[in-house]
Amino acid sequence: MSSSYKPALLKAIVRIVRAGAEPAIPLLRIGSQFVKLYWVQTVVFRLRQAATIISEPEVVRRIRSAADMNGARTIDVLPPAVRERLDREMARVLTINVLQAFHRSKPASMGCLFEWSPGSEFIIVPNAAMEFVRLNARALESIANLWWARWLEKVNVLAPLVIEKVERDGAERASLTKYLRVLLQIDEPKCFYCRRALNDGLSTHVDHVIPWSFLLEDPLWDLVLACANCNIAKSDTLPRRDFIDKLAQTGLRRAKITLPPGFISPLLAREEIDRYYEAALSVEWPVGWAPAPNLAEH
Numbered sequence: 001m002s003s004s005y006k007p008a009l010l011k012a013i014v015r016i017v018r019a020g021a022e023p024a025i026p027l028l029r030i031g032s033q034f035v036k037l038y039w040v041q042t043v044v045f046r047l048r049q050a051a052t053i054i055s056e057p058e059v060v061r062r063i064r065s066a067a068d069m070n071g072a073r074t075i076d077v078l079p080p081a082v083r084e085r086l087d088r089e090m091a092r093v094l095t096i097n098v099l100q101a102f103h104r105s106k107p108a109s110m111g112c113l114f115e116w117s118p119g120s121e122f123i124i125v126p127n128a129a130m131e132f133v134r135l136n137a138r139a140l141e142s143i144a145n146l147w148w149a150r151w152l153e154k155v156n157v158l159a160p161l162v163i164e165k166v167e168r169d170g171a172e173r174a175s176l177t178k179y180l181r182v183l184l185q186i187d188e189p190k191c192f193y194c195r196r197a198l199n200d201g202l203s204t205h206v207d208h209v210i211p212w213s214f215l216l217e218d219p220l221w222d223l224v225l226a227c228a229n230c231n232i233a234k235s236d237t238l239p240r241r242d243f244i245d246k247l248a249q250t251g252l253r254r255a256k257i258t259l260p261p262g263f264i265s266p267l268l269a270r271e272e273i274d275r276y277y278e279a280a281l282s283v284e285w286p287v288g289w290a291p292a293p294n295l296a297e298h
Contacts, residue, residue, distance in 0.1 A: 007148035031091030158279035192224035
């Protein structure tokens with residue numbers, strides 16, 4: 001593969017067929033699936049689809065641009081006109097090389113999954129192929145995920161849990177309530193970033209210093225108390241490096257504390273924390289966030 005389009009096309013067709021499609025599937029419907037799939041990977045989990053963001057396919061760059069221009073982290077909040085434009089652009093890209101290239105490496109004795117003629121706005125999935133996809137949908141999607149993840153691992157060398165990010169349809173997180181209770185017991189009741197005093201009410205949040213959307217986990221060593229303003233403003237960006245120094249110091253202090261049952265020691269070697277930070281930087285994760293000077297405690 002020279003891109004991730006082939007596994008994306010297989011995954012899109014499988015999902016459309018499972019939803020009860022007719023043999024004639026509009027390219028626009030496939031394009032819409034492409035936008036959903038690439039949105040999760042490039043906007044939510046910030047996985048690159050090429051060696052650098054600059055060299056990524058044009059449509060993927062447009063997805064990133066649409067997200068940035070509209071301040072959207074989830075696809076559902078995009079203005080309808082923007083979403084429709086992305087769907088059309090992705091459908092157009094399918095006709096350039098993706099549809100024709102899909103079957104290029106198959107054995108001569110194997111039938112085609114679909115048929116498409118240049119100029120047509122539909123692909124045709126023969127009845128036998130439709131039945132094959134329905135019977136083997138789960139396996140086919142797993143195959144698509146595997147090949148997509150193998151490609152992504154080549155261009156996101158240090159990113160953790162790539163296969164899990166490819167399998168996910170969004171950023172559904174577990175509740176952090178249990179961590180909030182623990183952090184209120186073991187940490188100073190001040191915002192980790194701006195150092196303002198925290199109340200026990202809604203203004204106290206739990207934040208991932210290294211973003212959850214990069215780690216895809218909730219390790220206690222990465223969790224800190226934060227005020228609502230800092231947590232919302234930081235979002236899923238990396239903080240300034242001095243906060244990584246502070247995170248390592250916090251871990252050393254916590255290591256001396258007896259934690260409640262069920263919680264693993266939060267100590268992680270400074271080298272390991274730096275490794276995660278550098279790994280995020282290596283895939284061009286947004287970096288350098290810090291609270292506004294007027295918010296920080298002096």
